[in-house]
Amino acid sequence: MYQSTKEVRLNGFVHFRTDEFSEIVKNSLSRLSKLLGNSKPNSLIYLAASGTAAMEATVENCVSENDKVLVINGGAFGKRFCELLNYHNKNYNSVNLNWNETLTYEHLKPFENQNYTMLFVNLHETQTGQLYDVKMLSDFCKKNNMMFVVDAISTFLADDYDMEKFEIDLTIISSQKGLCLSPGMSFVSFSKRMLEKIENMPLLQTKYFDFKDYLKNIPRGQTPYTPPVLVMYELEDMLNLIDKEGGKDARLKAVKAKCDYFRRKAKENNIGLLSIIHYQMRLLHCILMMLMLMKLYRF
Numbered sequence: 001m002y003q004s005t006k007e008v009r010l011n012g013f014v015h016f017r018t019d020e021f022s023e024i025v026k027n028s029l030s031r032l033s034k035l036l037g038n039s040k041p042n043s044l045i046y047l048a049a050s051g052t053a054a055m056e057a058t059v060e061n062c063v064s065e066n067d068k069v070l071v072i073n074g075g076a077f078g079k080r081f082c083e084l085l086n087y088h089n090k091n092y093n094s095v096n097l098n099w100n101e102t103l104t105y106e107h108l109k110p111f112e113n114q115n116y117t118m119l120f121v122n123l124h125e126t127q128t129g130q131l132y133d134v135k136m137l138s139d140f141c142k143k144n145n146m147m148f149v150v151d152a153i154s155t156f157l158a159d160d161y162d163m164e165k166f167e168i169d170l171t172i173i174s175s176q177k178g179l180c181l182s183p184g185m186s187f188v189s190f191s192k193r194m195l196e197k198i199e200n201m202p203l204l205q206t207k208y209f210d211f212k213d214y215l216k217n218i219p220r221g222q223t224p225y226t227p228p229v230l231v232m233y234e235l236e237d238m239l240n241l242i243d244k245e246g247g248k249d250a251r252l253k254a255v256k257a258k259c260d261y262f263r264r265k266a267k268e269n270n271i272g273l274l275s276i277i278h279y280q281m282r283l284l285h286c287i288l289m290m291l292m293l294m295k296l297y298r299f
């Protein structure tokens, strides 16, 4: 986390049912929306919950009885979409990839002209590190008249992402990944036709996560329930920081430079990415052992 983000918390905050807080929300959401490549006003909401809640809310708010969903299941997060769709009794099928198997158009072909209405994908599958080809998926959706739903939690501000350019109907992002903020806030951004679809959904199995309530409140900079106020302040600070750096493209370049440095150093020191994972596991083991010993000897 950036130093300035940490310091935001020292400055205190105002009560959230005020015009002052509403202005911060309206301003920051409109800037964030632009970074997502969505120029439609009031089409971005936020939830007081981690990314998985936004994934589950999307399943419940956007998939109707008449929908048939195709999921790209290439790892833990793709599997999570399948589990959520299954839990909510939605009609779905999945393209299942093996470890290290690259998604190609060949994988999608068997699902063409099969009346699928939506595609769900975690554009960057965080578990395996595979970044799927957004253009290929977008073309597939267009060709088959499907809505394109993207979990961009580990894509946004790490790789190029643009909702209008790739005709994406719904995007999920989260505070604790590319934005480098505290955890506890997730965002959902909608295309015009997705907003229309949500408006016409029958009664949902969720009250707290009913998108319609959030969409109703967002034009006045408010949420139906208490928001994570301090994360909203952190967001404002981060948006200022990105602007100061020179905007989205400059940000992506800086992230890439860090990433290249990390990979180069790992290679120079003969550390494969898998051994880094092993190293992390060993570190975790040590910490757990220490905690157990501390408990044992009542430190």
Ligand SMILES: *Cc1c(COP(=O)(O)O)cnc(C)c1O
Pocket (backbone or CB within 6 Å): 050, 051, 052, 053, 077, 122, 124, 125, 126, 151, 153, 154, 174, 177
């Ligand atoms: C981190 C992440 C999530 C969200 O997980 P939470 O623990 O619920 O925040 C969802 N999808 C992807 C691709 C992620 O990397």
